[in-house]
Structures are given as structure tokens and as C-alpha cells.
Amino acid sequence: MTIAADQEPDLVVLYRKMYQIRRVEERLEELFRASEIYGSLHLCIGQEATVTGACAALDREDYITATYRGHGATLAKGTSVQAVVAELFGKETGCCHGRGGSMLLTDLTVGNLGCSGIVAGGIPIAMGAALSARLSKNTRVALTFFGEGATNQGVFYESLNMAALWKLPCIFFCENNLYAEMTHISKEASVQRMADRGCACSVPGIVVDGNDVQAVYRTTAQAVARARAGQGPMIIEAMTYRLTGHMFGDSQVYRPKEEVESWRKRDPLLVARRKLEDRGTKAEIIDRIHQEVETEIEQAIAFARQSPEPKAEEVSEYVYC
């Protein structure tokens, strides 16, 4: 999705992207359960509005870094379903030729500098890309996705400080899903609002409903405009919730079922769908989106199944240039 920050995309467009991410995640979970794909699987079901709204406020040339829960961010920044699914199959046709896998999706063609398997690992890299944009005197911005747990890592503050010190066009986008892996925020953070942590470096922070894709878009668009105008970094804290476990196989004993159910009622897709219905969007339009997305995903899975494995003799390719 590459829509200029000053043109708010229609809600139908945003809904379509969220639905695509949701269905990719659901299908990946099924494929994982069936042992067709393997390794690790960190789904972003329930968090689709954060990445969709945020990436809609970026241009294709803008940079992102993201986390091991990065399928959604990767799709939202514009990588094809085919390239993502094939990567999870470990195939040569995947966006990283099967060398990265679920946690490490990267696609430079759309400005995705990479997802990281290390909590907070992508934050300083995005900050460096923002420094690069400033040095090159272009209007690019860098946006880094991370969870609230990452704000307890040292490199988060190091990066925030440097971004503020040098007024870099860097947006610190915190997806606060209330749990750092399996531990509730109340047991891991000394503050209630991660956005407040910007105070440490005089970086303004704003909290937004992370399950309202339009609110996320508008907030991010403001931060982007501010960054492009040379006014420096911002923290956006998007309040959201992952409706599935931290990773495939998570027992989820650490959270009450009622909590999950209450968030399910605020599922970002439901929120968007209600808005569409309220404004009179016809059911056929939504149904057609669903059908098109299903077709796209099934074609991508078929493509991945038929794709070749990486060649054994190329196992050492790509270590050095």
C-alpha cells in the first residue's frame, strides 16, 4: 500500500489490507498446525490496524523496521502475499530466498529494511535510516515498529536520544498489546503509558486507539508530516491486543479468557466493518474483497508449494558480497 501521507485512503482500501493480513495469518496457522510450515510463528491477529494504518501514512520510499511479529507490517508496507508465504515455506521464491523465515522478513524494494528476531533490534537501524534520509536531504522518514516490551531495552533509549538530539525523521511506533511475550505490562513496565517514556529525551508521545485503523492512519500521518518538516521524532503508542498467543503453541495461561473476549469485541476488522456498514458500503463490495483476498492467498499457497527449495550447493551464497 503506497498512499501519500496527505491523501487519506478510503476505509475500503484499509479494510482490504487488514483482511488480507488476517487471512494470511489464519491460513499460516493452519499450515503450521498441519506441519506444512515449520519453525516459529508469531501471529499479529488482532493487531492488523496498527501496521495497516501506519504504513498507509508512509510512501513506498519510506523505511520501516519491524519485529518477529512482522508478517502484517511486511504485507502492509507492500510485499506480496506470495513472497511472504513462500518465505514461510522456506522456498527459493520467498522474499529472502528461504534464508530468513517468519521472523526475519525483509523487502528492500518497498523500504522494509528488515524484521528482527531480537526485541528492540530494529529500532537503532531505523534511526540510522532516518539519519541517512537527513544526510541525503530527501524527504524520507523511517518508522520502526516495536512492542511495549521493547521500551524496556537499553537500545530503545539510546536510539530515542540520538533521534531527538539530531532531530531525525524517525517515528517510534509502539504497538502496545499489553503483553511482553507472556508477561503483563503491569509486571514489566514502571509506567502506564509507553508514550510517556519520550519525556526522557523530550520526544513527544501520543496514544492512539490501535484497533481503529483510521485513527492510526491520521496520527501517523501527523507524525510523518512533522518528521518530513524537520521537526524530529515522535513516539506513537497504539493500544491494541493480540488475539492469539505470543507464538504458536502458547498456552496463554497468563491472561483471563474474559479479557480476550472483551478485546475480540473490539477486533479491528469488526471496528472497520461497522464503520463501513454505518456509512452504507454495500455488502457485495465487502464480499468481493473477501473473495479476491481468498483467491490471492490460495494462489500464493499453491505457488509456495510448487516453488523450488533453495539449492544445496547455494547454502553459502549471500554470506559475503
Place this chain on the structure above:
Amino acid sequence: MSTASQPLTEGSERILTYAQALNEALREEMARDQSVVLLGEDIGEYGGIFTVTRGLLGEFGRERVFDTPISEGAIVGSAIGLALTGYRPVVEIMFVDFVFVASDQLFNHAAKARYISGGQRTVPLVVRTQQGSGGGKGAQHSQCLEALFCHLPGWKVVAPSNAADAKGLLKSAIRDGNPIAFLEHKALYFQKWPVPTGNSTIPIGKARVVREGRDVTLIAYSKAVQLAASAAEQLAEEGVMAEVIDLRTLKPLDLHTILESVAKTKRVVLIHEAHRFVGLGAELAATIQEKAFHYLKGPVQRIAALDVPIPFNRTLEKIVLPSTGAIISAVHSSLGR
């Protein structure tokens, strides 16, 4: 730093310190390539604690030379971000001991970025740092950590032993395109050597035979080359002709030069200032016995730092570090004397 106070002709030699030679390499590469930028602690206005970056801020300005906060993780991370988006950052980590602070970015990110992206990303990043004993600097400012970098696929590792190599290798490192750990030695910065003028680079991955010999091969790098050379000097007085190899690059290793020498002398002593256990000597010894076992007339010997943290006390520190005497003893033992 006024290394060129008087005009010199191309290809001639001057006497420069190791620090001056490094400074010259940085200046030349920054002038040659606008994408080369420097980041590090106290490297701008102060000129670097070992004076390596002196004058570069004035010459190239604040858009090329960045004094950073003391934030090693973010320094290296931001350099990766720069490298992924068209720049060639040269980072100075003030002491190698501080790489542990930046280790996630160095080892989980820079090292693997290219591979795990299926070749999409390249990281033309040079991490300049200095290591080794400076006499009484203690356990957190005297380590030699080359084995860390050598162990992880993705890094190339360079450790120059003199000013001319420092300059030529740094120029090659900046042009290379891969993450390079450029390991300087703090005790060498103010020693002097002849250094050629002009655009001379030294290839990465090529060792140098410092002194030819027939009886034993002494393999060293960085400051330990001086120990090896001095041992060879003393051995010559008793008629033992030692060949001395300066590895220059630790990864990739120049196996050709090493094995050619082993085939000739049939005896090997490895010398480094890093700890002995799982040090580079272990890898070299294993490789030499794998590739040249039938040439060897005796076990490959290792002279390295003892496996204790570097003590502050002068006498104890000396006991921990490798010495010329220890090399000579190892050669004697190797020759069955």
C-alpha cells in the same frame, strides 16, 4: 593532523605513526567517496582518544563526522541503517571491550543482514576499534576479542601490525562492502614506520612473510608480530632461521601463505595476545594439522595470553601476556632442544 606538512611525490615514503597512517586513510577515502561517514565517541572535536580522527571534522564537517553519545548499541545500529541506505559508515568503538555493549547489533544484525535477507541487504560497515594491553589498563580495557568476530559468519577481520598496513588495509576495508572488524592495537598508535604516499591499498585476505626462514614458522598478527620478529632475531643468533608470517587479515585466512611456509619449515609456533583457550591459535592449529599433517615434524605450539582476566598489577600483567622468551622456548621445544 598535519601528516603532509611538506609536498611529497607519489609513491615516496614518509615516516608516520600508526595513528597518522589511519588518519590519512580516512581522509583519503572520505575525499574519494562522499558516502563515507564517521561515527563514534569523541571522534569529532576531540579527534579521537588516540588522535586517529583528528582534523577530519574541520575538513569534512558535521554531515560526515558524528560525535555520538556513549551508546554503542545505537552507534552500531544506526551505522547499519546508514549502510543499508547507501552510506559507508566507519564506526569507532573506543575500546574493543565496549563491543559487548553493541553485541546484538554487531552479531545478530550486521553479521547476518545479508544472508538472512537472501542477499538483498549489504552492510558496507567498518568497525574500527583498538585492543590489547596498554600497560595497566585493566581487565575491561585490555582484551583482545578477535575470536568473537572471527567466529560469526558475516564478519571479515583485519588486524594490522604496522602503520603502512594500517593505512592500506583500512582503505581496502572501507571499499570492501562487508562488515569489517578493523582491530587496531593501542600500543602501536604512536610507533613509527615508513608509509608509502598515494592511493596504495593492501588487499584483505593476504598475509605477509615478514622474514624468511627454513627452520620454524612463527605466525602472528597485530602487535604480536613484533614479539615474533624479535624472537626470530634472537634465534638467528643461535643459527635457527625462523620464518615470520604476519597474517594481517584473520578472516578470511590466507591459508596458501601459511601452508606454503609450513611445508617448508615443518614446525609452527602461533602467537597472539588473546587468551589461549578457543583463541585464533586453536583454529589455526586445527587447520594446519588438517591440511598439512604430513609435513609437520612436531606439534603446533601456541603462545597466547593466560586464561585469566588481564590483571592491573604490572608484574602480573606481564606474566599473563605472551613474551619473546616464551616464543623462543616454544621454538626450542619444537626443535627438540
